Amino acid sequence: MKQLTQTIFVLILGILVGAVVMAVWGHDPWGSYASLISGALGNLRAFTSTLARSLALVLTGLTFAVGVRAGLFNIGAQGQMLLGAVVALSCSLLPLPLWLRLVAALVLSGLAGMAWALPVAILKLFRGVSEVISTIMLNWVAHWLVFYLVLQKLADPVLGQRTFLVPRGMRFPVIKGELTWALAVSLAVAGFFFWFLWHHAKGYEVRAAGLNPRAATAAGISVRKAMSLALLLGGISAAWAGAIQVLGRFPYAITSDLANLGTLGFDGIAVALIGRNHPLGILAGAFFFGTLATGAAKMGLRGVPIDMIYIVQGVIVMFMAAPEALRLLRWRRPKPRREVSG
Amino acid sequence: MASEHLIQAQGISKIYPDGTVALSGVNFAVRPGEVHGLLGENGAGKTTLTKILSGLLSPTTGEINWRGKRVRLATPREALRLGIGMVHQHFALVGPFTGLENVALGLEGGGALFPVQATAIRSQLEAIMEQSGLVAPLDVPVEELPVGVQQRVEILKMLYREVDLLILDEPTAVLTPQEAEELFGVLRNLAAQGKSVVFITHKLEEIMTATDRVTVLRQGKVVAVRETGETSVEELAQLMVGRELPGLRERAGNPPGRVILRVQDLVVPGREGQPAVKGVSFTVQEGEIFGIAGVQGNGQSELVEALVGLRPWEGEVELAGESLRGLGPAEIANLGLAHIPEDRQNTGLILDFTLAENSILGRLRAFQSRLGRLRWRKVHRFAQELIANFSIQAPSPIVPARYLSGGNQQRLVVGRELSKSPKLLIANQPTRGLDIAATHYIRDLLLELRDQGMGILLVSADLDEIFELSDRVAVMYRGEFTAIVPREELDRGKVGLLMGGVR
Numbered sequence: 001m002k003q004l005t006q007t008i009f010v011l012i013l014g015i016l017v018g019a020v021v022m023a024v025w026g027h028d029p030w031g032s033y034a035s036l037i038s039g040a041l042g043n044l045r046a047f048t049s050t051l052a053r054s055l056a057l058v059l060t061g062l063t064f065a066v067g068v069r070a071g072l073f074n075i076g077a078q079g080q081m082l083l084g085a086v087v088a089l090s091c092s093l094l095p096l097p098l099w100l101r102l103v104a105a106l107v108l109s110g111l112a113g114m115a116w117a118l119p120v121a122i123l124k125l126f127r128g129v130s131e132v133i134s135t136i137m138l139n140w141v142a143h144w145l146v147f148y149l150v151l152q153k154l155a156d157p158v159l160g161q162r163t164f165l166v167p168r169g170m171r172f173p174v175i176k177g178e179l180t181w182a183l184a185v186s187l188a189v190a191g192f193f194f195w196f197l198w199h200h201a202k203g204y205e206v207r208a209a210g211l212n213p214r215a216a217t218a219a220g221i222s223v224r225k226a227m228s229l230a231l232l233l234g235g236i237s238a239a240w241a242g243a244i245q246v247l248g249r250f251p252y253a254i255t256s257d258l259a260n261l262g263t264l265g266f267d268g269i270a271v272a273l274i275g276r277n278h279p280l281g282i283l284a285g286a287f288f289f290g291t292l293a294t295g296a297a298k299m300g301l302r303g304v305p306i307d308m309i310y311i312v313q314g315v316i317v318m319f320m321a322a323p324e325a326l327r328l329l330r331w332r333r334p335k336p337r338r339e340v341s342g
Numbered sequence: 343m344a345s346e347h348l349i350q351a352q353g354i355s356k357i358y359p360d361g362t363v364a365l366s367g368v369n370f371a372v373r374p375g376e377v378h379g380l381l382g383e384n385g386a387g388k389t390t391l392t393k394i395l396s397g398l399l400s401p402t403t404g405e406i407n408w409r410g411k412r413v414r415l416a417t418p419r420e421a422l423r424l425g426i427g428m429v430h431q432h433f434a435l436v437g438p439f440t441g442l443e444n445v446a447l448g449l450e451g452g453g454a455l456f457p458v459q460a461t462a463i464r465s466q467l468e469a470i471m472e473q474s475g476l477v478a479p480l481d482v483p484v485e486e487l488p489v490g491v492q493q494r495v496e497i498l499k500m501l502y503r504e505v506d507l508l509i510l511d512e513p514t515a516v517l518t519p520q521e522a523e524e525l526f527g528v529l530r531n532l533a534a535q536g537k538s539v540v541f542i543t544h545k546l547e548e549i550m551t552a553t554d555r556v557t558v559l560r561q562g563k564v565v566a567v568r569e570t571g572e573t574s575v576e577e578l579a580q581l582m583v584g585r586e587l588p589g590l591r592e593r594a595g596n597p598p599g600r601v602i603l604r605v606q607d608l609v610v611p612g613r614e615g616q617p618a619v620k621g622v623s624f625t626v627q628e629g630e631i632f633g634i635a636g637v638q639g640n641g642q643s644e645l646v647e648a649l650v651g652l653r654p655w656e657g658e659v660e661l662a663g664e665s666l667r668g669l670g671p672a673e674i675a676n677l678g679l680a681h682i683p684e685d686r687q688n689t690g691l692i693l694d695f696t697l698a699e700n701s702i703l704g705r706l707r708a709f710q711s712r713l714g715r716l717r718w719r720k721v722h723r724f725a726q727e728l729i730a731n732f733s734i735q736a737p738s739p740i741v742p743a744r745y746l747s748g749g750n751q752q753r754l755v756v757g758r759e760l761s762k763s764p765k766l767l768i769a770n771q772p773t774r775g776l777d778i779a780a781t782h783y784i785r786d787l788l789l790e791l792r793d794q795g796m797g798i799l800l801v802s803a804d805l806d807e808i809f810e811l812s813d814r815v816a817v818m819y820r821g822e823f824t825a826i827v828p829r830e831e832l833d834r835g836k837v838g839l840l841m842g843g844v845r
Binding site: 199200201205208212215217218221 | 650652671690691692709710715718
């Protein structure tokens with residue numbers, strides 16, 4: 001409850017600072033915000049578009065969050081997401097009925113994400129390598145690998161600016177406007193993580209390991225296993241973010257500059273911070289991000305330069321994420337002993 | 343109105359915004375040049391009262407007279423200007439700063455930034471150190487100093503500010519017995535110089551050895567003020583707890599049981615590679631409490647950690663006939679070992695977990711379905727049982743363990759560990775930091791378990807506890823047992839010497 005009010009307070013603060021920045025540069029802040037809101041939520045089309053943009057963020061946010069729950073700072077979602085996208089796209093080539101290719105795409109991209117998380121777990125557990133370092137490196141490996149595949153192996157023979165298209169029958173069916181049934185994947189995964197963390201023994205172990213590895217170990221919980229599990233589950237989730245971005249959203253391909261995959265993985269970190277690493281919070285956080293992204297285009301129409309939009313976005317994200325990031329940093333330091341007395 | 347009192351607080355009440363009544367109608371007075379003990383159980387209002395006296399909290403009602411004149415202490419700064427200084431349980435020191443810099447911090451006119459002033463402060467501090475007998479290094483970053491020495495820096499800080507009333511909140515909680523003795527000597531010196539000292543404790547012996555007068559608080563009220571010379575430990579204990587504590591149960595004359603734990607030539611590596619435990623052998627039988635006495639840091643922690651599977655070791659250890667070689671904490675627990683760790687807040691509990699979540703720590707298997715789903719309803723029922731059976735005071739099973747008092751946290755740990763129906767219970771410092779009632783409860787429970795035939799390995803730095811409970815006592819010194827003494831031959835003087843390494 002306190003967290004919720006804090007989040008709302010910070011959100012308002014962020015919006016106010018954003019307004020000041022816009023005013024200083026001579027733009028009408030309230031008009032701009034109004035168009036942002038109307039552009040993102042003003043009508044059904046805008047609303048579905050906002051939702052569609054949020055779906056992948058839910059998944060990468062969950063990746064980061066489950067890591068934090070296990071006491072990890074897992075920033076590997078970006079690489080896993082890219083890899084998941086390319087594996088899902090490649091599944092178009094499988095000699096299977098189209099709907100089965102969709103299933104295969106999800107299974108195989110999930111496995112790929114998990115495989116990409118495996119070295120992180122192994123290095124962490126057996127060599128003590130910080131997951132921050134190994135995920136950053138693997139992110140780059142994934143980036144250039146995917147870049148190469150997209151340009152050299154999967155490019156559309158006619159339209160060089162993107163890969164070939166996912167065949168129609170293999171795509172997630174459209175619900176309305178831009179929104180597809182990829183929605184079900186994001187909701188299901190969020191629901192799964194909620195259930196896993198609070199209603200499953202392994203999830204309990206993950207939380208115990210993250211909150212107090214010493215007590216967890218003393219209670220016979222393997223902190224290593226709990227961390228590995230969080231990394232591997234996170235890998236699946238992140239890879240599916242890439243997969244649904246390709247299978248469930250226009251242009252149903254990967255653009256040659258990887259722009260339609262963008263920084264979904266990294267944005268997931270901010271989404272998780274805003275959502276306080278709770279699946280419900282992450283749904284809200286991702287929706288908030290989707291709103292900003294969709295509304296920004298409408299703001300642009302008013303002549304507010306695109307950079308201004310990024311500034312506003314950045315400011316809000318910073319304000320939203322800062323308290324949580326601070327808490328996280330403080331958290332990783334040993335706490336002084338507290339004794340209550342009278 | 344001249345007054346014989348340095349400070350006099352009258353009719354002090356404090357009601358916190360959440361409605362908690364911390365103090366009601368408290369009268370408290372300190373004479374010049376006395377060491378005044380403030381005694382009470384956890385939650386009796388001791389800290390609240392001292393915070394009011396030092397300007398950190400303002401009372402809801404009541405007045406404070408300083409040297410016979412009514413004052414309002416709105417901030418710690420104002421209190422300090424009058425001459426009231428407080429040393430909190432959690433020190434207000436800047437870690438990377440030296441002792442000198444910490445003293446200078448907050449002084450008017452820039453403090454130690456200027457070499458001239460630094461020199462002046464230093465020479466004055468050295469004079470204070472000489473006078474009071476309170477010595478601390480001035481040029482070492484305080485974070486590199488042991489806690490006991492950090493505390494001295496805190497006190498020096500106050501003395502430099504020429505306080506007349508020094509308030510110490512549970513100063514001995516972080517000290518070894520020897521350090522505590524030294525501190526008491528310093529307090530005496532200060533009193534002899536005409537300064538007044540108030541110190542908070544819930545340890546009766548400390549009141550008896552170190553104070554001139556004592557005020558006893560219970561549930562936010564003053565129940566008694568006594569000249570220390572005219573009271574006794576028994577009277578104070580009763581005043582503090584509010585009822586006469588029954589003695590511990592008579593120990594049943596258990597016949598010697600089967601050996602439940604056999605330890606042979608146990609060697610446990612310590613932090614810097616040298617062994618912390620150097621070849622220790624002993625057995626624990628069913629129906630006996632085997633006590634390990636010793637000054638802290640002589641390998642007791644490492645010994646226990648090895649036995650419960652948290653530390654590698656060499657030698658031979660058998661629990662109920664099964665070798666523990668190569669087993670982890672979970673497997674050892676499954677063989678029938680329960681463990682009350684010395685550090686309940688960091689090892690025994692996950693403070694951010696709820697009471698219910700903590701109640702199944704290490705016992706997940708009993709509360710999950712075949713597919714691993716947690717059976718929350720069963721967990722909550724179990725938590726309620728623990729709350730009832732072990733008199734844990736908690737508003738509900740879903741309160742985070744962080745918000746329980748130390749005594750209730752320990753009841754939770756003990757209840758959980760006993761619910762494993764162990765063959766051997768290892769209790770490491772089971773009553774450290776607990777108030778009298780909780781201590782009594784735990785000790786009595788250990789005796790009850792012993793009488794029922796459980797084997798108990800008790801590790802304690804508290805000699806009273808060792809003497810009250812143990813059937814046999816091993817004294818540990820520098821990683822070795824200097825002796826194993828049966829109950830009939832226990833002798834305080836002898837054990838004290840053994841603890842110091844004298845055979």
